[in-house]
Amino acid sequence: MPSGLQARPSRQAQPRPVAATTAESAEQLLERASSTSVREEKQRFDGRAFRRALVKGGNYVRNPIQDAESLALMEAHGVGYSTTGLVAQMREQGNVWRHKDVTVKLAQAYGYCWGVERAVQMAYEAKKAYPGRMLHVTNEIIHNPAVNQRMKEMDINIIEDKGQGKDFGVVKEGDVVILPAFGASVQEMKLLSERKVQIVDTTCPWVSKVWNAVDNQARKNHTSVIHGKYSHEETIATASFATTYLIVRDLAEAQYVCDYILKGGDRAEFLEKFKNAISQGFDPDLDLERVGLANQTTMLRDETLALGKMLEKTMMQKYGPGDLSQHYMVMDTICDATQERQDAVYQMTADELAAEDKLDMMIVVGGFNSSNTSHLQEIPELKGLPSYWVNSAACIDVDSNKITHKLAHGELVETEKWLPHGPLTIGITSGASTPDRSLEDVLDRVFRIKDPAFAGVAPKQVALPKAPAH
Incomplete structure (x- = not known):
């Protein structure tokens, strides 16, 4: 987004963007926008009207359909809410779990927000709804490595910017293109409309x-x-x-x-x-x-x-x-979800907590490119509480008791002997793009470091209904 130095008339002299009529199609909007200079397009192009035209165009979906098979597959893949694993069991026990001399406290608000869960669900539903068609997503669907790896395993092509811009050349007419939870730029939407693809818009309503x-x-x-x-x-x-x-x-x-x-x-x-x-x-x-x-x-x-x-x-x-x-x-x-997760960490790390309620350390789980997760890490870090931000359980080496973790402002570091001997109280939370399975995998490694005989937490033997949002 480089700046030019072109002078502008006063703001009062600028015309307002020209609104499209409700009958104007996305193609007409594109033709009208492309016929002007870049400067004129900025003044006249009506993004809201363009989005409305997309909705009416027939090749656009923006709501999940609550497909039971897709939800069950999310559970099996570990990219949804936990209904049988350790996190589900912690929720039933006041967000606390104890194993020998380790006490783990789960934040009252953590992990998947509604908008993120919705995006992943819509991607799974799209895979089922459009069999035999090529599926793309215009960026990582959410900022979580495990979830994005699942997308690739399902043959959903992720169009990533690797420093030279995104390559939309692989997108053909009739393909299905998923817009991620973060949304897509109006330029990308215009391009996709021109390609006459099926758009599945998972953009978070916030x-x-x-x-x-x-x-x-x-x-x-x-x-x-x-x-x-x-x-x-x-x-x-x-x-x-x-x-x-x-x-x-x-x-x-x-x-x-x-x-x-x-x-x-x-x-x-x-x-x-x-x-x-x-x-x-x-x-x-x-x-x-x-x-x-x-x-x-x-x-x-x-x-x-x-x-x-x-x-x-x-x-x-x-x-x-x-x-x-x-x-x-x-x-x-x-976003309420972002704030709730931040408030929960502030509550867990409050200075006025009684001595028996204080934490020895925090673990923050979430993608290393996740902005909201970086802010969760920032809270205990600024308080001087030992805190370890990991993007997956793979960051923790059980045999050497070593952890590779990120600081709030981007530095990736390794810490040896990060889990001390003796009783330990750990707070754990996760970013809004982090499924429950990621927390469960991290805690599994923590327990195995503290107790080499640890054999894992058995999942509950229950049906798999969709868990309520937390």
Whole structure:
């Protein structure tokens, strides 16, 4: 998303995006958008209308069908909720499990969120619903290595960006293309519509809510200030639905932006600093007159709220409280599931806990490229509590008592003798893209290190109904 240096007219002089009529097809929208310059397309293309046209086009599915065979296969593959294993049994015992001198406490909110479970379920249902057709997914379906490996074993092709962009050349007319839980950019959707493929859209409704927020901001000629990571696929998709945007990663970057709004600054420095995180032709001297807040759904809630307060205060100082509504927009798009998992870790690691309730360490399970998991790791790390973020049980070597784990800000390290002798209380949680089986496999290795005679936890002998969301 490199920046250009083209000057822009004032925001008030810009026309609003032209809305499509309800009868306008996706193909007509594409033809209309492609007939304009890049600059004009940004101003006129109506992403919301395009999505509505896709829904009406006949080759688009966006809801699961609750197919019993698909749900049973998810259970068998270990990519759904546990209904018979250790995690299921822990839920029945107050989220606690004890084996000899090891006590494990499971966070009250952990693992698969509704949107992630929905995405995986829809992928399994698509495999059954379209026999004999080539299936693709436009990125990892979710950020979990075990789940994505299952996709590959089911002959679902994952179109990954390996540094040179995604290759959609393998996608042919009549193929089935799954959009992952993080969503896909409007450019990708347009391409797929042109290819006349069957689209299975598993985009989390919370992500779609953010898209609606930036669409509303664009309609009112506000720049979308997106709290997120500019290289994250969810943020890339969100930015593609915005007319003008600026992506800020943290409070330090937000403060830089606020200072520029209030005091001005070096325009060239600003453009260089955010060169990968701004819309084409972005001009900080014009495009920061009106701003709206949006967010990557997996960012820390408190940081997003603080960032929003900073922007609100800045626009109030700049333009006065009477004109605030003309210069600042905000809509609550923070994902409940992300926040619940963060709150559960804060609860487990609270300073005021009684001595007998305190943890000796935390284990965080989730994909190493998972943003929401990184924030779960960040909480105990900042408190100084030993915490080990692993993406699978393969990170733990039972024979040597060695663990390969990641720190919250990206460093991959190895720690030897990480499990001490003697009594131990361990807290465990997992990111929103992590199936229960991943936790069970990790705990199995923990118990085998502490007790070489450990023979595993026998699953319950019960029927396999779909477990309730947790």
